[in-house]
Amino acid sequence: MTDESTPDAGRDFIRDIVADDLASGKTKGVVTRFPPEPNGYLHLGHAKSICLNFGIAEEFGGRCNLRFDDTNPTKEEQEYIDAIQRDVRWLGFDWGEGLHFASDYFEQLYAWAQDLIRAGKAYVDDQSQEEIRLSRGTLTEPGRNSPFRDRSVDENLDLFARMRAGEFPNGARVLRAKIDMGSGNINLRDPVLYRILHAHHPRTGTAWSIYPSYDFAHGQSDAIEHITHSICTLEFEDHRPLYDWCLDNLPVPSRPHQYEFARLNMTHTLLSKRVLTELVRSGHVSGWDDPRMPTLAGLQRRGVPPAALREFVKRIGVAKANSTVDIGMFDFAVRETLNKSALRRMAVLRPLKVVLENYPEGESEELEAVNHPDDPSQGVRRITFGRELYIERDDFMENPPKKFFRLAPGREVRLRYGYFVTCREAVKNADGEVVELRCTYDPATRGGNAPDGRKVKATMHWVSAAEAVPAEVRLYNLLFSAQQPEATNFAAQINPESLETLTGCMVERALATDNTDAAVQFERQGYFCRDKDSSPGKLVFNRTVGLRDTWAKVAAEG
Numbered sequence: 001m002t003d004e005s006t007p008d009a010g011r012d013f014i015r016d017i018v019a020d021d022l023a024s025g026k027t028k029g030v031v032t033r034f035p036p037e038p039n040g041y042l043h044l045g046h047a048k049s050i051c052l053n054f055g056i057a058e059e060f061g062g063r064c065n066l067r068f069d070d071t072n073p074t075k076e077e078q079e080y081i082d083a084i085q086r087d088v089r090w091l092g093f094d095w096g097e098g099l100h101f102a103s104d105y106f107e108q109l110y111a112w113a114q115d116l117i118r119a120g121k122a123y124v125d126d127q128s129q130e131e132i133r134l135s136r137g138t139l140t141e142p143g144r145n146s147p148f149r150d151r152s153v154d155e156n157l158d159l160f161a162r163m164r165a166g167e168f169p170n171g172a173r174v175l176r177a178k179i180d181m182g183s184g185n186i187n188l189r190d191p192v193l194y195r196i197l198h199a200h201h202p203r204t205g206t207a208w209s210i211y212p213s214y215d216f217a218h219g220q221s222d223a224i225e226h227i228t229h230s231i232c233t234l235e236f237e238d239h240r241p242l243y244d245w246c247l248d249n250l251p252v253p254s255r256p257h258q259y260e261f262a263r264l265n266m267t268h269t270l271l272s273k274r275v276l277t278e279l280v281r282s283g284h285v286s287g288w289d290d291p292r293m294p295t296l297a298g299l300q301r302r303g304v305p306p307a308a309l310r311e312f313v314k315r316i317g318v319a320k321a322n323s324t325v326d327i328g329m330f331d332f333a334v335r336e337t338l339n340k341s342a343l344r345r346m347a348v349l350r351p352l353k354v355v356l357e358n359y360p361e362g363e364s365e366e367l368e369a370v371n372h373p374d375d376p377s378q379g380v381r382r383i384t385f386g387r388e389l390y391i392e393r394d395d396f397m398e399n400p401p402k403k404f405f406r407l408a409p410g411r412e413v414r415l416r417y418g419y420f421v422t423c424r425e426a427v428k429n430a431d432g433e434v435v436e437l438r439c440t441y442d443p444a445t446r447g448g449n450a451p452d453g454r455k456v457k458a459t460m461h462w463v464s465a466a467e468a469v470p471a472e473v474r475l476y477n478l479l480f481s482a483q484q485p486e487a488t489n490f491a492a493q494i495n496p497e498s499l500e501t502l503t504g505c506m507v508e509r510a511l512a513t514d515n516t517d518a519a520v521q522f523e524r525q526g527y528f529c530r531d532k533d534s535s536p537g538k539l540v541f542n543r544t545v546g547l548r549d550t551w552a553k554v555a556a557e558g
């Protein structure tokens with residue numbers, strides 16, 4: 001496994017091309033576009049493309065359009081159009097006036113198709129989809145000319161107009177470019193430019209009965225928008241000759257150029273809208289914004305800040321060769337970003353009650369806790385200390401092994417921001433489970449230091465039983481435990497432990513009143529954010545990412 005990081009991640013071959021084109025005067029300004037098809041939500045792979053296109057425009061003083069490639073109405077929906085705009089903005093980019101839809105160009109594209117027919121460079125083919133496929137040939141054999149290839153211009157114009165008018169059923173005819181059935185590039189073997197489709201389009205309704213292919217719409221849309229650098233993923237490299245053929249044979253208002261880069265692939269992740277759509281439809285996840293999804297909506301809900309995504313994309317860089325990025329790199333960027341910004345809080349996920357026998361009953365006191373250890377401007381908050389507390393169940397062991405330094409019978413530890421406490425007795429239930437610890441605290445250690453200089457080996461988080469608020473905490477693990485899940489049989493590869501829901505967690509009071517949905521650090525546990533399922537009487541938190549590389553262990557086992 002390799003990653004794409006380069007020593008100078010701020011520079012890559014595409015930025016070099018743009019810089020050269022500007023320096024040589026080949027183009028005066030730079031105009032890019034991000035061209036999603038509104039047939040699903042955006043995912044991490046799209047984030048790479050968004051950061052590249054919008055980033056280049058920003059860095060070189062140009063513009064970047066958001067253009068919806070809405071040429072296939074059977075799969076496209078307004079919900080996706082709205083979600084994509086939300087997600088691009090959330091990621092931190094602004095298309096200004098540059099919001100476009102390929103469907104806005106349908107009339108112009110139609111006129112250009114007629115131009116090709118008039119020039120003898122396009123024809124209406126009555127063959128079925130299957131016949132067209134069979135006569136296309138293979139990598140080693142040329143294709144065969146369609147029997148309809150030599151129709152007259154007039155007949156082609158007439159049939160094409162009637163296709164538009166809705167006279168024929170779906171699949172009855174197509175418009176094809178007349179290029180070369182013997183071309184070594186299969187994309188040039190008379191590619192389909194228009195197909196009949198009686199479907200309701202989210203924007204044009206039922207105005208059209210024919211829709212342009214991606215190949216016919218894309219380059220011409222770029223030309224209409226005066227895109228200078230049309231950046232797409234490597235699978236379109238073989239389409240570039242067709243992209244150029246269309247532009248060279250049409251009276252387009254500008255001459256864009258296509259450049260290809262390697263798409264983002266990530267371990268334990270499937271970045272394919274088809275797969276993500278099926279995950280949602282089949283109910284394997286709760287929706288497009290399920291925090292286990294690699295969608296921007298899912299990552300946002302999980303608490304990933306957009307700055308972490310931008311940082312991740314910067315670090316993986318842009319290359320020409322396909323590779324797979326370790327998901328650990330993503331977690332690392334999230335952790336690093338949140339470490340700088342996230343407020344610190346205390347939460348006990350699996351509570352074990354502690355009673356301080358020498359703390360007066362009915363009394364309590366306020367302690368001061370810093371909100372961020374490296375950023376005093378984040379201020380402090382007050383937390384309540386009293387006779388009854390909760391600590392993490394894992395922080396106590398009745399018979400501790402050698403390297404366990406946390407609480408055990410007779411052992412003294414520090415409670416964060418508080419006092420030293422010593423465990424005197426573990427109370428058990430009838431099944432022999434420890435249900436409560438009887439402890440004492442040393443009033444002289446307020447603030448966490450002993451005046452006699454004695455040391456303890458552990459500092460533990462805790463919450464006050466009187467003040468803490470119950471919460472549900474959702475722990476997310478890899479959606480796919482396999483390092484390289486297969487798109488074909490993805491359902492069978494879903495990690496059954498990808499979601500672990502903890503109830504009865506106890507969190508400090510501030511977490512109920514904080515008026516932010518940004519992720520916070522639960523000390524010693526990781527980063528968490530309040531989920532939208534929270535309501536006034538119910539707190540729900542999502543784990544954004546753990547503090548350490550829990551993935552590395554799983555990856556090694558996967």
Ligand code: ATP
Nearest residue numbers: 035036037045046048049232233263264271272273
């Ligand atoms: P999918 O493969 O998930 O179906 P797509 O390529 O069909 O995605 P589009 O909506 O057409 O999705 O993509 C919009 C833009 O995002 C395109 O320019 C595409 O090349 C780019 N893009 C899509 N997936 C990735 C990825 N994994 N890495 C980088 N760029 C991507």
Ligand code: MG
Nearest residue numbers: 036037069214
């Ligand atoms: Mg696409």
